[in-house]
Amino acid sequence: MTDADQPVDEPIRVLLVDDHQVVRRGLRTFLDLQDDMVVVGEASDGAAGVARATELTPDVILMDLLMPVMDGVSAIAAIKAAQPTIEIVAVTSFIEEDKVTSALEAGASGYLLKDADAEAVAAAVRAAYAGEVHLDPAVARLLAQRMRERRTAPQLVEPLTEREKEVLSLVGQGSSNKEIATALFITERTARTHVSNILGKLGLSSRTQAALYAVEHKLVQPRTS
Numbered sequence: 001m002t003d004a005d006q007p008v009d010e011p012i013r014v015l016l017v018d019d020h021q022v023v024r025r026g027l028r029t030f031l032d033l034q035d036d037m038v039v040v041g042e043a044s045d046g047a048a049g050v051a052r053a054t055e056l057t058p059d060v061i062l063m064d065l066l067m068p069v070m071d072g073v074s075a076i077a078a079i080k081a082a083q084p085t086i087e088i089v090a091v092t093s094f095i096e097e098d099k100v101t102s103a104l105e106a107g108a109s110g111y112l113l114k115d116a117d118a119e120a121v122a123a124a125v126r127a128a129y130a131g132e133v134h135l136d137p138a139v140a141r142l143l144a145q146r147m148r149e150r151r152t153a154p155q156l157v158e159p160l161t162e163r164e165k166e167v168l169s170l171v172g173q174g175s176s177n178k179e180i181a182t183a184l185f186i187t188e189r190t191a192r193t194h195v196s197n198i199l200g201k202l203g204l205s206s207r208t209q210a211a212l213y214a215v216e217h218k219l220v221q222p223r224t225s
Contacts, residue, residue: 011038012129015058017049017075018042018091019067023114027062030118037125046070053079053086060128062121063108065092065099073102080107080205087128095136104212107205110134131192132176133211159201165219167194171207172214 014037016024021044028039041056043049046063047070053061061079065072076088089110090103100111109128112121113136120136127134160168163184170180180191195207204210214220 011036012060012125013038013040013056013058014125015040015049015052015056015061016042017044017046017052017061017067017072018064019044020064023064027121031122031125034122037122046072046075049075050078050082053083057083058086060125061086061088062091062112062125063088065090065103073099073106076103076108077106084205087131089124089128089134104206104208107209109206109208112136130176131195131207133171133174133208135208160198164194164198164201167191168198168210168214169219171195171198172211172220174211 014031016027016039018024018027024042024044028042031037031039040058041052043052045067049061049063049067049072050070063072063076067075070078072090072092076090079086079088084107087109088107089112090100090108091112091114092099093114095113103111109131110124110133112124112134116124116136124134166184167180170183175183177188177191177195180186180194181188184191186194195210198210199205199207202210202213204213
């Protein structure tokens, strides 16, 4: 069982940012039925989303990418710069490689397509809250394909300690903080601290970026099962 499967003492506070009211209404209706989630607010454009994030400090934001006033990528970057502990899942209608990479580089911790079923949306929210990487399968395939196509030699991760490299390898496998703690015989709090230090040393803004970095730099040990 992963952190994302564990019950939480307080509901996950979710903010919905999308310029289509019918989309927000549908998401709110479903998420409010979840015992471990509560929708604390909505916004209809990126700028309003940034303001609402400051006002409400939600745990997780579901962020549309194509919106008026301020697009989702700009809003993600602004929110993560001001409140890095807020997790953001990018949501869009179709896959555009530049949009995917821009959202992840801005700090998104997940990426969903709008045609994802309701359970996938809930799973993405729980995964983001637990500090896990969650990508739509089609998006994951695209990123994996792009990394396979690259021919540049992997760079050594000199700024990291050996322990941090071990942690980064596990992040690259999609392990949660709890799973990292168990694997390395450390506390979950220590695992969280290592992840934070890794992000700072590598100049990354999200766990998703760290996972992609680990894969790209061949720091991930293949699973045996």
